[in-house]
Amino acid sequence: MKIGAVTIGQSPRDDIIPEIRDVLGPEVEILERGALDGLSLKEVNDFYPGPPDPILITRMKDGTEVKITKKNIVAKLKNCIFELEGKGVEIAILLCTEDFPEIESKKILLRPDRVLQSMVKATLKEGKLGVIIPSPDQIQATKKKWHGTGFSVVVEAISPYTGTEKKIIEIANRFKKLKVDLIILDCIGFTRMTKAIFREITKKPVLLPRTVLGRIAREIVEIE
Structure with missing residues (x-):
């Protein structure tokens, strides 16, 4: 195959x-x-x-x-x-x-864009999404995209290629404080390690596109 x-x-x-x-x-x-x-x-x-x-x-x-x-x-x-x-x-x-x-x-x-949105709609009836993207330049477009699913959205940016583990931990702690219900790593570049950090800190489900x-x-x- x-x-x-x-x-x-x-x-x-x-x-x-x-x-x-x-x-x-x-x-x-x-x-x-x-x-x-x-x-x-x-x-x-x-x-x-x-x-x-x-x-x-x-x-x-x-x-x-x-x-x-x-x-x-x-x-x-x-x-x-x-x-x-x-x-x-x-x-x-x-x-x-x-x-x-x-x-x-x-x-x-x-x-993946359509797959992720369908999964979110099928998983949550209501709640707050924590979305991670690669660049601050994409924040407004990302908010618009995910608000379209009917959920409250919090967006943070960190590069999957140059971002540090320290920065990932900082964002994860903010999401924990904001009590997000589901986290979406909205870039194919994010890794299992990134997912594991968010999962460990927030204790919430994390969608990793790859x-x-x-x-x-x-x-x-x-x-x-």
């Missing part, structure tokens, strides 16, 4: 795929593509002209964090999915929690 993984950054994503592979198991072959594959850091930086264009945070192959704009990678993401379809994947996983309604696939396409997607993909391909 082949599963495709499409990042808005550069592949391979050795910071993400191993944790997804742990969930899927060795029976599944994961093929990766990235919207920024083959581009230099200078070329990628040119994709971010600055405000008012909304930004996305991702990373280069060597781990360098970069800012890009959504509008400049949509066509590249479409090409990535087309390539993976040609390689025979049965499922494509979009490795970004931003909504990309323009992106479609002839195969099953797992969209493992959520892995478990859904596993269910779809019916791995015993």
